[in-house]
Amino acid sequence: MARRRNLAASIGGWSARHRWAALLIWIAFVVTATLVGNAVGTERMESWESENGESRKAATVLQAAGFPDAAGESVLIQTRDGKAPADFRRVSEEVGKAVLATGQAENVRTPYSEGAPAPVSADGRSALVMFDMKGEAGTAHERVRPVIDAVAQVQRAHPELRIDQAGEASSNLTIGDALADDLTRAELLSVPLTFGILLAAFGALLAAVVPLVVAFTAYLGAVGLLALTSQLLHVDSATTNLMLLIGLAVGVDYSLFYIRREREERAAGRGRERALEIAAATSGRAVLISGITVIVAMSGMFLTGNGTFIGFAQGTILVVLTAVVGSMTALPAILSLIGDKIDARVVHGAVRKLTGRTWRRRLGGREGGGRIWNTILTGVLRRPVVSAVLAAGLLIGLAVPAFDLRTGQAGLAELQGDYPVADTFRRIEAAFPTGKAPATVVVKAGDVTSAPVREAVERFQKQALATGEVVEPFGVAVNPDKTVVVVSFGVVGGGPSDEASEQAVRTLREEVVPQTLGRVGEAHVHGAVASVMDFNAQLGRTVPLVFGFVLLLAFLLMLASFRSLVVAVTTIVLNLLSVAAAYGVLVVVFQYGWGESLLNFTSTGSIVSWLPLFLFVILFGLSMDYHVFILSRVREAYDRGMPTERAIAHGIRTTAGVVSSAAFIMVGVFAVFGTMSLLSFKQMGIGLAVAVLIDATVVRAVLLPATMKLFGDANWYLPRWLGWLPALDHEAGEAGGSGGDGGPGRDGGPDEPDALPGERVPVTVG
Known part of the structure; x- marks a missing residue:
């Protein structure tokens, strides 16, 4: 051929x-x-592009509606001793004047403002000053620094109180700064680390x-x-x-x-x-x-x-x-x-x-690989059954916790570490517990101020309250050209991933909205709970398709590359075991919290919702690096006339050094990203590092040679009806x-x- x-x-x-x-x-x-x-310039996604399903439709309508887009901020004024209520009027007025004086704030509300005052906690020991940043919300973090400095100046004047700011603009600024610092540190660590490993590997x-x-x-x-x-x-x-x-x-x-x-x-x-x-x-x-x-x-x-x-x-x-x-x-x-x-x-x-x-x-x-690799490989090839059973058992054991994998949103816990804005958010949440999650219904119609639409809004409010799953107050906002109305309210429960909150959204979508607002225009339920539900539903529909696509094409690539049905099947099985083991470790560390003190994070009891699918495609792809490299050397030796067992030993030993060095580099780079402040990056970095480590050691050093030894010459089995596949040259050939x-x-x-x-x-x- x-x-x-x-x-x-x-x-x-x-x-x-x-x-x-x-x-x-x-x-x-x-x-x-x-x-x-x-x-x-790189075009960043609009907010609606990260949404799914009905939430995406609602976000698209809101994007085009022309509603004023302002970033809301709050200043928490709180007693430090927690023993006696404080007189917040003078301090809150000082805060209000200070933020207005920056020229970057508007719509300031204190607990003593007329109309819609800001709240005071039930125990009288905490109060809020609320305001909006001028300009677009997306760029408000670029203008919020003077406001933060003004609030800090009021804090210095009143050391007996806790006066801290938190909100959309200030949190985006903090996250942006934290991410920039983390990335700078990651670059400063990963590049020298990579260089050091390469220097040790080559000595040149x-x-x-x-x-x-x-x-x-x-x-x-x-x-x-x-x-x-x-x-x-x-x-x-x-x-x-x-x-x-x-x-x-x-x-x-x-x-x-x-x-x-x-x-x-x-x-x-x-x-x-x-x-x-x-x-x-x-x-x-x-x-x-x-x-x-x-x-x-x-x-x-x-x-x-x-x-x-x-x-x-x-x-x-x-x-x-x-x-x-x-x-x-x-x-x-x-x-x-x-x-x-x-x-x-x-x-x-x-x-x-x-x-x-x-x-x-x-x-x-002649066979290279170093003393450790030679010792391991010699033992594996001498007792392939025991080695395969032990390695597979270890991977399956590591993978067992993956059956308990739960996804969710990190929320306030996304920013890990000692960051004042995150602490302030938690204090506000504790001082002003709502017991509800915010939600909205977005309605698009020809004229949302018409009588039929107004009547539908009233019917919606009554029926929603009658379910017992929606709580007041209701808010109604109309866009400038009167084509979109947004009805805001709260749903019971603790927010995203809470069963009560999700049931409330289902009730609204399946029963209340179709009978009321859905009859006068295009109506969609939106909000944090609805977004998470739609995201999970989208993944539920597409994950089987993604998994099937990746597995099938990887199988076909291995089949065509090595002309072996056995190699293609074992490749898929070994990679799936490697990925499953990484999932299990991720659950144990971040869901069960076994590595909190070591990795400096606080467990949320779940894995960031987008991470499992992302890790699957990334890990499945990266695990092919070592697999293809090793198998190419094995097949090259076999094509040159070596017996299968010797070809396996030759391929593993001659690639041992480079696989070890490459694995150390990947593990080092990924582990550096595991030190970042954002929980999602931390989970991603540790997940990738653990997976590569498992893949380069247990899978490639033990399970791969053991299974190949057990299959023997059957490793190269190709059915006759696949004989039309091209014979790709694994040797030097014509260059x-x-x-x-x-x-x-x-x-x-x-x-x-x-x-x-x-x-x-x-x-x-x-």
Whole structure:
């Protein structure tokens, strides 16, 4: 059967031979994408685009209705000793005058204002001053700092009281500052950490720097492309942060795979060009397959129909795509340009100076892998049944808590740590308990001030109160052109994810609204409870579709790549076990709160609602990196004539070092994001770090070789009716038009040693 030409080898070979052209093209792409992206700007999602179902319809109507959009703020005035009521009139008036004097506040209400005064707590020890920020709510956080400073000045004048501000603008400012500080810290920690691991892995300065350069330039190019694609599909503000997280981890991993193979071939006696050709044909192809699989997994998020997931899909696909392209084009060009200088052993030189001894790292040892990996693999291959049972049992045990996974909204707990605005929100909630969750009905009609609409509003209020699930007061607001009316009220219960609150929304949607407001126009129930319900309903409809899409396409990719039904099935099963185990750990840590003190967070008893699906597609994609890389080496050895068992040992041992280094990098980068203040980022970072750690150790070091040993030659079983699948070359093959393979049984060039890639031969590396 004719073999398909190795695309990765062709691209890598061309880049190596035309290194300056390849580098200039890559630099031109990154610079152009960055400049154009900055000029165009990234389009952020409108608020309605993150909604689902009926809530999305309501938000769309509100977006076009032209209601005044103001950010509400509150100042809490509270006694410190909690023993005696305080006279709040003078202090509240001082607060009101102070915020008005900034020129940024309007509609100030104190407990002593006429008409609609601000509240005083039932015990008389807490009072609020309420006001709106001038201008658009979306940009109010940019103008709220003078108001916060004015309130702080009143606080200094009255140390006997607690005077703190909280609201939409001040919380957005705090979250924005906290996120900026967290990201700065994450960058300051993750880049040196990655560099340090690469330096330890290669012992060479250039070999440690090059992967970072490729990964970071790929990230810059992807961000520029995102600005262009976001003009059609808007993205969430957190998308670029996620791109940095994924781009750094994946980009460095791909470069690590490529560089390590090229250095192995040089250590085995290959010439410079031939070493690059083999690296392109083998590791380059593994990078291509892995990248396509990751992109396929990420694209499953498009099927959710949710704007946040669609934005995440765009960003992650673009950064993985640019990382793959950079690894296949710019990286071979850089390696061709640098040559053997990339292996200047700065770490070894330092050791030699300190100890007087030479520390030689065997990049291409006969079986390599290090003492620990060799010990583990030897035991696994000697007792595959016991190893498989123990590893699978451990993963299943870790996965059991996942059956108790509960999703919810973080609410005030989203901002973890010692932040005054979060503490003030909690104090306001404790001092002014409502026992209700805010909700609205949005009604669109030709003239909402007409008699039929007014009568329908009155009927709605009566019937809603009669259910016992809606509480007063009611508010009615009409937009300027009188086409939309918003009826606001409260529903019983504790808010989002509370069963009583959800039942109230269902009653309104299924019974009250259709009989009243639904008869005079387009009517939709909206609010925090309704939004969470609609989000969960949307996920319930689309999750099976996303899971099926990702699993099916990953299965087909593995089937086509390795021409093995067994490999494709075991790939899916092993990855699902890895993801399930990560879910279980996430539940134990963040839902049960077992890691609160260590990770510095307070458990909410649930996992952020968008995280499980997001983690599935991300983890399933990332877990393919190591899987494809290891299997490619196994299949390469098998295609060269090795028996299956020896091919398994050879593949695992020769990839052990790079898999360990890549895993340490990913775990380190993700764990850094687990230190962030936002609970959702903390859960995401820890979930990703744990999953990669489990995947790179238990799954790839134990379960994969054990199952492959048990299957033996059946690993390569392909039914006859699938014989039409193309036979993709797992060996060096023809690389960009160069000579033959050079391995055993192939017609290599006269200068090629007769050995498997990675095996030591008596040739001096020149």
